[in-house]
Amino acid sequence: MAHLTQNPAEKERFICLYPVYINSKKSQAEGRRIPTEKGVENPSCAEIRDVLTAAGVNVLVEDKMHPREWNRDVQFRGRVRVQLKQEDGSLCHDKFSSRKDVMLYVSEMIPKLKSRTQKGGGGESGSQAGDGGKKSKKKKK
Template sequence: MARSLNNQDRFVCIYPAYLNNKKTIAEGRQIPISKAVENSTATEIQDVCSAVGLNAFLEKNKMYSREWNRDVQYRGRVWVQLKQEDGSLCLVQLPSRTSVMLYVAEMIPELKTRTQNSGGADPSLQQAEGSKKGKGKKKE
């Protein structure tokens, strides 16, 4: 995403580590651990921001400087637009970086990808198929 200097104060950057309850403040968590979520991804952050009506741009291959784990699930950052060009807020209920992070952390557990994994019928079928494949490989 191309951004000029005057756009910089209209956007905030959010890395998944900011919301991760497995991280300490020294490792980059920026919200209270009681409100943080387990292993959020940049895609989930973008999904929540887009769903509420904020402009959110995902940069998949960016890494948080304090992140030691180079796995794909820990990659990415999201630029979220807080203000319009005239300086007015995009959403009055989300006026700051902190308010956006707290809202996103609250909504991530409600995402379909999170709720299906915890007890929907389809994922259990997928897990069963995956485990059958695993068992087949072990028998060989």
């Protein structure tokens, strides 16, 4: 886990990622930042943290709320700080060069988590056993 100090240069290397950014149930006006079809249904901070930690990214979870989030439930709380750049300004991981890269990766990997695949019939009709992520990736047009 990373430790953020009061050094502004150190904070610049971390980006903020709220679950609402990748939530397919939210509108753009409510804070979603990626296309609905690439989003995830009600992601949590823990899921975002787990996916990024497994990818070897330096993350820090903070108990903050997105300004447009009206629901104050624990499920919707939290913000994940993600380290994109090192002290010298170089990227930590080649596959994450921007905030959007991180959001798209997380939204692709969350449906493959065991906690999501074991729930069974609660999700969409095409998302059994981790298959759903691959189906949305292929374009049938």
